[in-house]
Amino acid sequence: MSALALRVAGLSWRVRPRGVAVTVGALAAVVLLMALNMRLGDIPMSVAEVLRAVVDAGSDNHFVVMELRLPRALTGALVGAALALAGAITQSIARNPLASPEILGVTTGASVTVVAGVVLSGSAAGGVSGALASFGIPALALLGGLTGAVIVYSLAWRRGLDGYRLVLVGIGVAAVFTNVKFWLLTVGDVNDTGRAMVWISGSLNGRGWEHVGPVALALVLLIPATLLGARSLDALRFGDDTVTSLGVRMNLARGLMIFAAVLLAAVATASAGPIAFVALASPQIALRLTRSAQPPLLASAVVGALLTTAADLIARTAFSPIELPVGVVTAVLGAPYLIHLIWRARK
């Protein structure tokens, strides 16, 4: 067994050295990539200059780095972490590596409401660049995400929550939402829909501290909560009869963990739009890196942060000076990965 037991006076924990190494290593990589990311912008800087700007409040670039670049980089990392954590939980409960918060109705629900909000309000409320952008869109996304989850959850519930049923209902609901979204895009004003398109492909452009706050708060509260539930999550990956035999209150444990996943995904989507594939791929990458039997929660979150930060770096540099939305890059990277997963599952 690759886990070590840590025992102190009647208390005991299990520690997987490999998991710790992966988590710490990925965390270091996130910090490095964030620093590389913060070099970019109207005023090019070196990493050293970025670091000096962070520590020295009197330096010329302090404002630019602290008020513009750091929040953007942090939003990317935190949103990635939240999405990946939500993905790890969803995959464990659905017992399916293809499951992700899209399945829970969160991201698609958020997309529909945001597109509806942008298209139907037009430029009346200042469009996507004014007050609506800062508060209206995140609020709409949160509302839509939670509503989508409630719809999927209530349709999937039948004397208990079954993983496969959840996946099937989720895919159905996502298809309906996606089509409504496209319909809204076709009837909307071309300028509005253009702006809506940027949001629904997932973008970190212009993200400030107001986008960092909610995601940071969600992670601070929900990471410890989900880690406490991690043991139940491990048990939940067995057949229903085994889960109950082990003394787990199955529907309660499942419901609470899904609720946490929905909150994480909804808050993340509200901040940066539905960034594709991070929630799907990160837990599976973390699983392979740590060589564990189930998606490891903490390692998945850090890998998610790493993936999103790296994708953002590519999005900003690959076609410079044109900046792509980060979601486009994650989608381009994620699609072959998804095909690989499906191909493997067929074998």
Added chain:
Amino acid sequence: MRLQARDVRLAYGERVIVDGLDLGIEAGTVTTIIGPNGCGKSTLLRALGRLMKPTGGEVLLDGKRIDKIPTREVAKVLGMLPQSPTAPEGLTVADLVARGRHPHQTWYRQWSSDDESSVTEALAMTGLADLAERPLDELSGGQRQRAWISMALAQGTDLLLLDEPTTFLDLSHQVEVLELVRHLHQEAGRTIVMVLHDLNLAARYTDRLVAMREGRVVAAGTPHEVLTEDLLRGVFDLDAKVIADPVAGTPLVVPIGRRS
């Protein structure tokens, strides 16, 4: 009485499987439920293990309604091996067996020395110590079944419910599992309830047989009392001779043919 079903009615939706059934399991006994396919014996076992809630009547564990006891407390005294259980892909035998300790653990006591010794002991009892690090998917059907039994043993409960623990096993491994059951009963004083298909093995390793047909208990008692030619005709629609097992002296069923 460790476990008791009183006037129990069990149904999947509209379909009633068991109705008005009474059954008591004495402490320290091995009880085997037998009966033709679809007679409700697995359903009854699931209800005894609180995996299924009766739509009528009640199941009592040590005199208390099992559905009123926190499921985690139940898991500390009652272990259950479901029929064809499923495990996550890639899980090793050691990880599976370790999962049996779940009801004894909390977030601040994740892997005590008790946990470790229980798992080691359970692996040794089922002869799986050498295979501990192997993924479950790579094992043979018999080894896998022993791994699952091992997990139920690691749970450390003195009540064990085993739903067809010998399926997928060749005869020698069936005997091995049942020897293990006898050992658990005789040495460790555990109370065991099983569902078995092989009547001759059931007769040999069981204190008490319960014969079911169409959701009702037709006969209950010692193997000698229950396994009669009349009962086999009535319960299994089977014409058979019952002779004394030349090894153990228990009843031995020699089929003649199915009654038309």
